[in-house]
Amino acid sequence: MAALLEVEDLRVEFGRGPETASVLNGVGYHVDEGETLAVLGESGSGKSVTAQTVMGILDAPPGRIIGGSVRFRGEELLGADPERRRLLRGESMAMIFQDALSALNPVYTVGFQIAEQFRFRRGMSRKDATARAVEMLDQVRIPNAKQRVKEYPHQFSGGMRQRAMIAMSLALDPELLIADEPTTALDVTVQAQIMDLLDELRRERGMGLVLITHDLGVVAEVADRIAVMYAGRIVEHTDAETLYARPGHPYTRGLMDSVPRVDDPGHAAGAPLRPIPGLPPSLAAIPNGCPFHPRCAYAQDVCVDDVPPLRELGDGHQAACHFAERFVAEGTDRPTTHEVVSG
Amino acid sequence: MSEPILSVRDLVKHFPITRGVLFRRTIGHVRAVDGVSLDLHPGETLGVVGESGCGKSTLAQVLMRLIPPTGGTATFEGEDLFAKKGAALTAWRRDMQIVLQDPYTSLNPRKTVGDILGEPFDIHPEVAPKGDRRRRVQELLEVVGLNPEHIRRYPHQFSGGQRQRIGIARALALRPKVIVCDEPVSALDVSIQAQVLNLLGDLQREFGLAYLFIAHDLGVVRHLCDRVAVMYLGSIVETGSAEEIYRRASHPYTQALLSSVPVPDPSLRGRREAIRLTGDAPLPSGRSPADPPSGCRFRTRCPKAQPVCAEEPPALEVRASTDHPAACHFAEPPHLVRTE
Numbered sequence: 001m002a003a004l005l006e007v008e009d010l011r012v013e014f015g016r017g018p019e020t021a022s023v024l025n026g027v028g029y030h031v032d033e034g035e036t037l038a039v040l041g042e043s044g045s046g047k048s049v050t051a052q053t054v055m056g057i058l059d060a061p062p063g064r065i066i067g068g069s070v071r072f073r074g075e076e077l078l079g080a081d082p083e084r085r086r087l088l089r090g091e092s093m094a095m096i097f098q099d100a101l102s103a104l105n106p107v108y109t110v111g112f113q114i115a116e117q118f119r120f121r122r123g124m125s126r127k128d129a130t131a132r133a134v135e136m137l138d139q140v141r142i143p144n145a146k147q148r149v150k151e152y153p154h155q156f157s158g159g160m161r162q163r164a165m166i167a168m169s170l171a172l173d174p175e176l177l178i179a180d181e182p183t184t185a186l187d188v189t190v191q192a193q194i195m196d197l198l199d200e201l202r203r204e205r206g207m208g209l210v211l212i213t214h215d216l217g218v219v220a221e222v223a224d225r226i227a228v229m230y231a232g233r234i235v236e237h238t239d240a241e242t243l244y245a246r247p248g249h250p251y252t253r254g255l256m257d258s259v260p261r262v263d264d265p266g267h268a269a270g271a272p273l274r275p276i277p278g279l280p281p282s283l284a285a286i287p288n289g290c291p292f293h294p295r296c297a298y299a300q301d302v303c304v305d306d307v308p309p310l311r312e313l314g315d316g317h318q319a320a321c322h323f324a325e326r327f328v329a330e331g332t333d334r335p336t337t338h339e340v341v342s343g
Numbered sequence: 344m345s346e347p348i349l350s351v352r353d354l355v356k357h358f359p360i361t362r363g364v365l366f367r368r369t370i371g372h373v374r375a376v377d378g379v380s381l382d383l384h385p386g387e388t389l390g391v392v393g394e395s396g397c398g399k400s401t402l403a404q405v406l407m408r409l410i411p412p413t414g415g416t417a418t419f420e421g422e423d424l425f426a427k428k429g430a431a432l433t434a435w436r437r438d439m440q441i442v443l444q445d446p447y448t449s450l451n452p453r454k455t456v457g458d459i460l461g462e463p464f465d466i467h468p469e470v471a472p473k474g475d476r477r478r479r480v481q482e483l484l485e486v487v488g489l490n491p492e493h494i495r496r497y498p499h500q501f502s503g504g505q506r507q508r509i510g511i512a513r514a515l516a517l518r519p520k521v522i523v524c525d526e527p528v529s530a531l532d533v534s535i536q537a538q539v540l541n542l543l544g545d546l547q548r549e550f551g552l553a554y555l556f557i558a559h560d561l562g563v564v565r566h567l568c569d570r571v572a573v574m575y576l577g578s579i580v581e582t583g584s585a586e587e588i589y590r591r592a593s594h595p596y597t598q599a600l601l602s603s604v605p606v607p608d609p610s611l612r613g614r615r616e617a618i619r620l621t622g623d624a625p626l627p628s629g630r631s632p633a634d635p636p637s638g639c640r641f642r643t644r645c646p647k648a649q650p651v652c653a654e655e656p657p658a659l660e661v662r663a664s665t666d667h668p669a670a671c672h673f674a675e676p677p678h679l680v681r682t683e
Contacts, residue, residue: 042532158395187394187559189620192603196619214533217562217605221612240609258537260566262589262604272544273566275537279502 004176004208005031005054005093010068012049012058012232014283021283023049025232026068028310031176031208036199038211038219038240040255041229044280047212050229051178053078054210055095056085072176090117094169098181100161104153110137110164111149117171136167140197159190163197170201177202178210183218195222216259220244228252231281231291234310238317248319248328251276251292290321298323346421347382348553349406349439349521354379354415356398356405374635375401377577378415380659383521388547388554390568390585392561392600398577399557403525406555407441408432419521437467440514444526446506450498456484456509457494463516470517483512488542504535508542515546523555528563540567561604565589573597576640579659581674583667593665593674596641616677620644639671647673 012024024046031037041047052058070077097103115129137145140163183191202209226243228236236249247253254276278295293303310320357372376398383389391399405412417424443449460480464471471479481491487508514522528536558564572582581594592598602618636643642652659670
């Protein structure tokens with residue numbers, strides 16, 4: 001399958017002088033047509049900055065792209081003509097955000113904001129554009145779309161707003177959708193509806209989806225491939241099954257051991273979680289060697305001295321750890337939960 | 344089981360909806376908490392789960408005596424909680440403390456950690472004599488896993504997880520018997536969240552605390568809680584031991600809630616039962632909980648709703664098919680409702 005988006009060795013800094021924060025330190029991933037890549041990471045790991053750089057909406061200054069490459073269908077985007085990038089946005093790649101209320105314009109109706117794209121990009125009349133906006137709202141399963149199209153964002157509930165934003169992002173039929181924490185602000189029953197909708201739309205349209213999230217549960221349910229980020233680097237990259245069954249990076253493993261599971265009897269009855277000790281590093285002072293070594297229970301001298309590169313471990317499984325093979329061989333020792341769920 | 348330390352019966356909190364500037368008149372009420380009963384026993388953790396707007400935080404505020412109740416009763420160690428005033432109220436506040444959700448806004452940015460943690464002792468000087476305070480504050484910092492040397496630092500010099508530890512230390516200062524935790528970990532990253540959850544568990548064992556643990560994350564609640572109450576639109580719809588709720592949920596709302604939580608295990612993809620609710624819960628303001636559905640409040644989103652649900656509000660009780668109380672006319676354990 002053709003690669004839709006290729007990001008290579010992306011480096012971004014914020015600020016100047018001794019306070020300079022190295023936010024991205026060589027990030028690379030690719031997304032194919034019709035697949036879901038999940039970018040998993042905690043606050044400050046650089047997952048949103050990567051997406052903003054790809055979309056060309058990075059605030060610069062203070063942000064500064066100092067190297068790397070972003071290619072869409074083989075076309076280099078970094079340094080491309082701003083007009084060309086503007087045309088690609090919406091038509092070829094679109095993005096949705098965590099907080100739909102602040103991403104929508106409060107003084108225009110939802111319908112106007114969707115129809116705007118048809119009017120200015122497709123040269124449609126006001127009337128035709130509004131009819132298309134109603135269709136779009138229908139597609140994202142907003143009931144009573146004909147009426148809803150005339151309402152303002154504040155009249156929508158949280159789940160409805162997120163649906164409206166999805167409708168807006170898909171209006172011009174993009175080939176790639178970047179969803180930045182699309183369900184983080186939503187309740188769990190609504191989150192499930194939105195994730196189902198995104199998955200369905202992706203399948204119908206054969207669209208590539210980059211799902212940025214910190215939620216290991218959401219990732220496990222929808223991702224084809226997963227890139228785990230830590231301190232501005234991809235530390236592990238593989239398919240979903242492999243990542244959860246045989247993580248190759250101790251950080252990935254630590255994340256999994258930190259999540260109390262709704263279905264896991266092993267964690268119930270007060271058995272303590274096994275959290276990752278300490279805090280993520282300040283991006284203005286990333287430790288030498290492996291950025292994870294101060295929090296890593298397995299760190300050796302080599303981890304303090306040498307930055308582990310993202311290495312191929314076989315079958316497309318990549319991890320940036322000197323001892324990745326050992327962790328992969330161990331697998332996860334958590335008790336299987338299949339009986340509980342299917343029983 | 345021992346006598347409950349906190350016992351709540353039919354608690355109601357309505358907020359008036361007013362219109363007009365000069366002549367304000369009440370045109371309706373938001374029924375944020377509408378008839379909640381629960382018991383909290385010494386040393387146990389009772390989880391209250393529900394989605395936004397279900398009234399769980401209002402419940403916490405009423406029980407902390409931050410806002411007055413509209414109706415209902417509550418007793419703390421057998422004494423009427425809502426009748427306390429003056430010195431008795433102040434003395435009671437030592438016994439029941441709260442940890443808030445947002446560690447960024449719940450700490451005064453102009454005060455040092457020493458001031459923040461010393462303030463409880465200013466209000467209750469009998470707990471620690473003046474000369475002893477610095478030592479007590481440093482002890483507190485140590486107990487919650489912070490460096491006691493950092494007593495002169497300001498909140499902005501700490502990370503989110505560390506600030507939440509400061510919030511916990513403040514709640515612990517007066518050696519309370521009950522701590523109300525209102526979404527204490529939902530603002531934190533996963534790896535930090537696990538650290539704080541373990542800390543809460545350790546403190547409970549060390550000090551024999553009872554927690555009223557309010558959260559929307561069902562995984563967190565399962566991990567920490569002995570008993571669980573599920574709230575929907577101001578009422579408890581199901582309650583039981585963690586085991587009963589998570590293995591044998593019998594209210595359709597609880598079942599849908601559990602089925603909506605994504606599980607971090609890709610091998611279960613497509614193998615878990617998907618119960619999807621349509622729409623959002625009616626909003627706490629505006630048209631809706633001011634004017635909740637007749638009969639059962641969940642019926643507008645319920646896959647099992649029948650005509651009787653619109654007429655008769657179901658009581659929170661144990662039915663023939665269940666082993667714990669649920670407020671549903673058709674409550675039954677999950678294996679009977681597979682709809683695939």
